Amino acid sequence: MGEKHMVRFEPVGVEIEVDEEETILDAAFRHGVMLMHGCKEGQCSACKSFLLDGDLEMGRFSTFALNETEEEEGYVLLCKSHAYSDLEVELLSYHEDMLNTGIPIQLVFAEVGEIEDLTHDIKRLVLKLVDPPEMNFKPGQYAEIYIPGTDTHRAYSMANTPSSDDRAEFIIKIYPGGRFSGLLDGELSVGDKMKIKVPFGMFMLHEKSEADIVFVGGGSGMAPIWSILNHMVEKSIDRKATFYYGARTEKDLFFLDELAAMEQKLPDFRFVPALSEPDEDGDWEGETGVITDVVGRLEGDLGGTEAYLAGPPPMIDAAIPVLQMKGVDEEHIYFDKFTTTGESEGSEQKEEAGPRFPGPAG
Structure with a gap:
């Protein structure tokens, strides 16, 4: 371990102790301080902040995340900064x-x-915890799963x-040749040892709010929304919510x-699935079209609404302007982009389950 220093975050007045051998963001994780972050690999700029005083070095x-001019002016990426x-x-972006x-x-x-x-x-995928036999997390959060060996x-x-x-339960899209997802196609077996x-x-859900909610998901983006919805059932959080x-x-x-059963458990909840390529010979009677078009067609004024988006980047990039045009405040659009491993060089995303470029949209 290296020498330790104190880091004070303004304007919130939070202080943490940081070891020289860990990044400031990792130190915040260790202390349980929830700073904005994304890829954790210096690729996405979610943790961009401004150095007011002191010496640090970045890896x-x-x-794209931090250009030369910004670096010269004093902007830093906390995921790459050592004190x-x-x-x-x-802090330039935070939820107090x-x-x-x-x-x-x-x-x-x-x-x-x-x-x-x-x-x-x-x-x-269901992982049974062994050591420790239980864990703590908030609905909507993610885990890092280590590829065995x-x-x-x-x-x-x-x-x-x-x-x-x-x-720990996960909903994982299988990609041919995926370093981890590919293991689920016959290589991993019940009883195999894992670590996360x-x-x-x-x-995650902003539980202090009473605002209406619009969820928009696609692919394995179901996972965090499914967690949040079940949490709402367990805690009897009866807010008007629609899941597209x-x-x-x-x-x-x-x-x-x-x-469908959840619509009975949450009286103000509605689920709206839509198919972009329905079978012409099928009997699908639900919504059709790109999901963002469906949202735009079915929703009216969404002023005062919170939006939670999880899924592939093109879906989220298309959904944000639709929601803003409907009246959703930019600060109330929260998203989790699930990128494939090769989409962002050097980053450690979910293989289509993978942030790591979370909102809010700004």
């Missing part, structure tokens, strides 16, 4: 009501409990809720019965 990062003196840092609600990161040893087919290319990991949102803290690091992420879920064909849909 390699993308100029070499006491520091004062201005969530800042001190973080949970310290922990390494958890587990074993495969179940692998279930949900669709032709999406599986449900390596120090390489992939990020996937947890699909269960904290009430089932003896296991949890929890990460800022994509986009798929290509009927064979890409899952949890239809469970979501």
Whole structure:
């Protein structure tokens, strides 16, 4: 371990101790301070802040996240910054009501409990926790799953809720050749040993709010929204909520019965699936078209509404302007982009379950 320094975050007045050998963002995770973050690899700029005072050094990062002019002016990426003196840092983006609600990161040893087919290319993975036998997280957060026998990991949102803290459940899209997702196609078996690091992420329900909610999801973006919805059921959070879920064909849909049952458990909840490529000879009677077009067609004024988006980047990039035109405040659009591993060089995303470029949209 290296020398330790104090880092003070303004304008919130939060202080943490940071070791020279860890990044400032990792130190915040260790202390349970919930700073805005995304890829954690210097690629996305979610943790961009401004150095007010002190000495730090940054590791390699993308100029897309922080250009030379910004660096010269004093902007820094906390995921790449090591403190070499006491520091004062201005946070450019934060949620004050969530800042001190973080949970310290922990390494958890587990074993495969179940692998279930949900669709032709999406599986449900259940890991039974061994050491420690339980974990703490917030609905919507994600875990880093280590590829067995390596120090390489992939990020996937947890699909269960904290009430089932003896296991971690994931909804994972299978990609041919995927370093981790590919293992679910016959290489991993029940009982295999695994390890995960949890929890990460800022994509979670703002429970102090009473605003109406619009969820928009696609693919394995179902996972964090499914976790949040089940949490709402467990906690009797009765806010008006609509979940728009986009798929290509009927064979890409899952949890239809469970979501129909959820409409009975949450009286103000509505689930709207839509197919972008419905079978012309099929009997689909639901919505058709790109899911963002469906949202635009069915929703009226959304002023005062909160929006939570999870899924592939093109879907989220298309949804944000639609929601803004409908009246959703930019600050109330929260998103989790699930990028594939090759889409952002050097980053550790979820293989289509993977932030790591979370909102708010600004």
